[in-house]
Amino acid sequence: MKDIFSIDNEYVAHTYGRFPVALVKGKGADIWDTEGKKYIDLGSGIAVNIFGIADDEWQAAVTEQLGKLQHTSNLYYTEPCAKLAELLCKRTSMKKVFYGNSGAEANECAIKAARLYSYNKYGEGRSTIITLKNSFHGRTITTLSATGQDVFHTKFGPFTEGFVYCEADNTEQLRQLVEENNCCAIMFEVVQGEGGVHVLSKEFVAEIAKLAKEKDLITIVDEVQTGNGRTGKLYGYMNYDIQPDVVTTAKGLGGGLPIGVCMLGEKMKDVFTPGTHGSTFGGNPVCCAGAYSILSRIDEKLMSEVAEKSAYIRSELEDATGVESVSGMGLMLGIETQRPAGDIIKDAMEQGVLVLSAKTKVRLLPPLNISMEDLKTAIAILKEVIAR
Numbered sequence: 562m563k564d565i566f567s568i569d570n571e572y573v574a575h576t577y578g579r580f581p582v583a584l585v586k587g588k589g590a591d592i593w594d595t596e597g598k599k600y601i602d603l604g605s606g607i608a609v610n611i612f613g614i615a616d617d618e619w620q621a622a623v624t625e626q627l628g629k630l631q632h633t634s635n636l637y638y639t640e641p642c643a644k645l646a647e648l649l650c651k652r653t654s655m656k657k658v659f660y661g662n663s664g665a666e667a668n669e670c671a672i673k674a675a676r677l678y679s680y681n682k683y684g685e686g687r688s689t690i691i692t693l694k695n696s697f698h699g700r701t702i703t704t705l706s707a708t709g710q711d712v713f714h715t716k717f718g719p720f721t722e723g724f725v726y727c728e729a730d731n732t733e734q735l736r737q738l739v740e741e742n743n744c745c746a747i748m749f750e751v752v753q754g755e756g757g758v759h760v761l762s763k764e765f766v767a768e769i770a771k772l773a774k775e776k777d778l779i780t781i782v783d784e785v786q787t788g789n790g791r792t793g794k795l796y797g798y799m800n801y802d803i804q805p806d807v808v809t810t811a812k813g814l815g816g817g818l819p820i821g822v823c824m825l826g827e828k829m830k831d832v833f834t835p836g837t838h839g840s841t842f843g844g845n846p847v848c849c850a851g852a853y854s855i856l857s858r859i860d861e862k863l864m865s866e867v868a869e870k871s872a873y874i875r876s877e878l879e880d881a882t883g884v885e886s887v888s889g890m891g892l893m894l895g896i897e898t899q900r901p902a903g904d905i906i907k908d909a910m911e912q913g914v915l916v917l918s919a920k921t922k923v924r925l926l927p928p929l930n931i932s933m934e935d936l937k938t939a940i941a942i943l944k945e946v947i948a949r
């Protein structure tokens with residue numbers, strides 16, 4: 562029989578550079594490969610498995626729904642879809658939810674919503690959206706356009722028009738871009754994930770909110786990665802003194818099932834009318850039941866654990882040999898190391914610890930409920946590997 566690697570390499574499109582590891586099962590932050598080797602997971606499948614692998618409560622919620630009704634189409638009502646939307650709105654101050662299946666789709670919805678709001682109020686042409694350099698908003702043609710990194714703006718053109726890019730934390734340039742363009746919205750991550758775990762300054766975010774208010778610009782916060790407890794608050798924007806018009810999230814929300822949501826605030830809640838947007842799988846009852854289980858358990862107690870674990874990681878790594886600096890918030894951390902991040906990822910994997918990269922940094926996105934025991938073991942290994 563051919564092995565998994567060779568079958569995959571032959572038949573799966575080569576859009577990813579995979580590590581030579583085939584994973585089979587896990588529990589919490591522990592994962593095993595086909596050779597029986599155990600890893601401690603500090604990546605959560607890129608900020609997805611909030612409660613780790615095979616969490617009991619989440620599994621029960623998902624399998625219960627799976628046994629009842631797996632899909633209906635959006636022509637009918639279902640309880641998980643309604644209840645999750647209610648919980649999302651009650652736990653934020655957003656008013657309505659649109660369901661998609663991924664981060665990119667959530668952002669597509671946000672972009673359509675902002676442009677539709679502006680079209681309805683001001684007519685055609687007022688459609689430019691300011692996004693930030695080093696942002697990441699997804700892989701569709703439009704969300705690639707929104708992504709402020711030149712490397713993504715080649716080969717697939719023509720790209721969607723109507724995006725201009727501002728340097729993160731450059732308030733001067735932000736004001737200038739607002740003046741020079743016919744803008745309808747400003748879109749940003751409060752902590753840039755793929756762009757190198759960069760935390761936006763309070764001053765810059767305050768300036769975004771101020772300009773948006775003055776010019777009736779829609780503020781869109783992309784919480785695909787920062788959302789669902791990752792930064793130590795339910796949503797990353799809650800670390801700042803702002804009330805966004807649109808919040809998107811995906812990754813961690815479903816606890817491992819595909820779901821993306823675009824939440825609309827007071828100003829935006831009635832922008833969509835029947836026929837203006839849609840998704841076949843959006844609001845899938847199994848995904849919504851899983852997400853409800855996750856969201857209802859992101860509470861004060863978990864958030865204080867996130868803060869504690871974050872402080873622990875920082876205190877261990879900040880002055881460690883081979884570490885230049887640590888950035889980020891909560892359990893979304895970037896470590897600038899003297900050795901290349903790629904080498905550290907490889908060496909850590911050999912020692913049984915899974916970590917990620919973001920630009921030149923080693924990125925940590927552990928499950929929020931990782932045990933202190935697992936975390937201590939993993940950080941000790943990581944420290945040793947970084948110091949080599």
Ligand SMILES: *Cc1c(COP(=O)(O)O)cnc(C)c1O
Pocket residue numbers: 662663664665666668697698699700750754755783784785786787811812
């Ligand atoms: C991952 C990510 C996306 C894209 O999400 P997909 O589910 O892969 O489409 C968008 N924005 C941010 C901030 C992300 O981290």
